[in-house]
Amino acid sequence: xxxxxxxxxxxxxxxxxFKPVFYALVILPTLLLLPFGKVSLREIYGSAAVIFLLVIPxxxxxxxxxxxxxxxxxxxxxxxxxxxxxxxxxVAHAVLRLGPEFRNYLDLALVLVAIGAAIHxxxxxxxxxxxxxxxxxxxxxxxxxxHASHYFGCxxxxxxxxxxxxxxxxxxxPYLISALLCAGFVFSTESRGTIGSLLMIALLxxxxxxxxxxxxxxxxxxxxxxxxxxxxxxxxxxxSYRMEIWQQTWLIVRDNFWGGIGxxxxxxxxxxGSELAPHAHNLYLDLQARSGVIGLLLFLPVVVxxxxxxxxxxxxxxxxxxxLLFFLLCMLTDVHKPINxxxxxxxxxxxxxxxxxxxxxxRSVTKKTGSGDTTHSAGQQEQSR
Numbered sequence: 410x411x412x413x414x415x416x417x418x419x420x421x422x423x424x425x426x427f428k429p430v431f432y433a434l435v436i437l438p439t440l441l442l443l444p445f446g447k448v449s450l451r452e453i454y455g456s457a458a459v460i461f462l463l464v465i466p467x468x469x470x471x472x473x474x475x476x477x478x479x480x481x482x483x484x485x486x487x488x489x490x491x492x493x494x495x496x497x498x499x500v501a502h503a504v505l506r507l508g509p510e511f512r513n514y515l516d517l518a519l520v521l522v523a524i525g526a527a528i529h530x531x532x533x534x535x536x537x538x539x540x541x542x543x544x545x546x547x548x549x550x551x552x553x554x555x556h557a558s559h560y561f562g563c564x565x566x567x568x569x570x571x572x573x574x575x576x577x578x579x580x581x582x583p584y585l586i587s588a589l590l591c592a593g594f595v596f597s598t599e600s601r602g603t604i605g606s607l608l609m610i611a612l613l614x615x616x617x618x619x620x621x622x623x624x625x626x627x628x629x630x631x632x633x634x635x636x637x638x639x640x641x642x643x644x645x646x647x648x649s650y651r652m653e654i655w656q657q658t659w660l661i662v663r664d665n666f667w668g669g670i671g672x673x674x675x676x677x678x679x680x681x682g683s684e685l686a687p688h689a690h691n692l693y694l695d696l697q698a699r700s701g702v703i704g705l706l707l708f709l710p711v712v713v714x715x716x717x718x719x720x721x722x723x724x725x726x727x728x729x730x731x732x733l734l735f736f737l738l739c740m741l742t743d744v745h746k747p748i749n750x751x752x753x754x755x756x757x758x759x760x761x762x763x764x765x766x767x768x769x770x771x772r773s774v775t776k777k778t779g780s781g782d783t784t785h786s787a788g789q790q791e792q793s794r
Contacts, residue, residue: 410434411503412514412521415756418560419525421550431751436492439499448502457770460501460763466707467494470672470748473700477671486673489748496755500763505771509725511764515567516584522564523587526594533597545597554598555743556753562603562739563757565591566610566731573619574724602742608632610735613719618727651690651742653680658689661698669701672746692740696747708747711762712737718769726768732761 414434418427442448453460467490474482504511529545546554568588575581595603608628616625657678661670670676676698678686689695697705715733722730736758747758 410438411499412518415515415760416518416521416525418550418753419522420528423548423550425550426750427550428751431496431755432492435499436495436751439495439502448498450498453498453501453505453767456505456774457501457767459766459770460497463497463763464494466704467748469707470696470700470704473669473704474671474673476668477674479671479674482671482673486748489750492751493748493755493759496751497759497763500760501767504764504767508771512571512728515728516571519564519568519571519587519591520583522561523568523590526561526590530590530593530597544599545594551753555600555603558595558598558600558603559736559739559743559757560753561591561594562607563732563735563761564588565595565607566735567728569611569614570618570728570731573614573621574727600743603739606735606738606741609738610731613734614727614731617720618722650680650686654678654686654690655694657686658691658694658698662694665698665701667701667703669697669699669704672699672704672748674699688746690743692743692747714765718765723768723772725772726765729761729765729768732757733765736761 411434414427414430417430421427439448443450468487471483471486471490474480474486503514507514529549533545544554546557549557551557551560565588568584568591572581572584572588575584592607595607611628612625615621615628657680658676661676661678675687676689676695678689680686689698693705693708696708700707711733715730715737718726718730719734747754
């Protein structure tokens with residue numbers, strides 16, 4: 410159900426919300442199973458207590474609305490935080506019980522998402538661009554092409570790692586095709602930040618994790634050729650007002666350094682464009698502007714965790730780490746609030762974060778107990794002792 414809920418947004422078009430999908434396939438089953446002990450909070454706490462520390466930033470970011478100009482935003486964000494934490498609990502429970510087999514469900518989601526990417530790419534053959542600024546992904550469930558590229562880029566990162574993890578080229582082919590389809594969607598959106606982040610992940614996986622230096626050289630050559638071929642378009646688009654937006658956001662940060670202006674308060678930055686920018690186009694700067702330096706500091710441990718694991722990840726960590734790193738990189742040039750209604754952010758940030766935290770925790774426990782099998786749950790480890 411979790412894999413299906415993750416994959417469904419790839420097929421949805423128009424102004425449809427996939428909020429009901431998440432509630433029906435993830436949140437509702439979790440709520441029903443919690444009282445019956447099928448989703449054991451005690452078991453999660455025993456093996457990955459760090460999961461429960463995520464409550465601290467969620468509560469603080471929600472509470473930042475209390476001292477904002479729009480305190481009525483507190484309760485809606487608190488409800489969203491509850492839904493988000495239930496999603497994290499569902500992911501943590503699945504990873505804890507299934508171990509590496511949890512990737513089988515993500516493999517299914519990858520295939521379904523890749524089919525969705527193929528459908529979207531194929532639609533380019535049968536429709537005209539709706540205006541000079543229109544890009545693939547606009548008008549879909551993701552609302553904007555940029556948000557769609559985050560979603561598909563996350564799965565492209567996942568598929569790339571799974572491709573390298575296979576023992577033979579034949580076994581790797583389904584993952585390679587899926588990753589290329591998702592990557593093709595990302596490139597079709599012309600989102601330079603997301604494309605750059607995906608290329609960074611490809612270089613990291615090829616050149617550092619698996620030492621396939623010939624692959625890394627090919628990637629760099631393709632980037633060079635692509636940059637040369639599209640140089641005029643890149644120069645014409647410039648920096649897309651990023652520097653002006655960041656400068657104006659810093660003034661808001663300076664005036665609201667400690668507490669911010671509230672997570673639900675739009676920034677409305679006048680940057681010299683035709684519209685006001687509702688956010689800072691940078692997750693880290695945006696978080697500091699909305700929730701103050703304390704809110705940013707509550708987020709930075711995630712960055713430190715990803716940075717500390719990116720050089721020597723275990724095989725069972727690589728897929729989740731690649732997805733998480735992709736989010737942290739592409740959010741340097743755009744933002745999607747960490748707390749929101751069920752959305753693509755649930756997949757591209759909170760799912761790999763929860764899975765990575767559980768995987769690292771279980772791995773450390775098995776090291777202490779001397780067991781090499783990371784597929785055991787906390788209860789199974791207790792019995793083995």
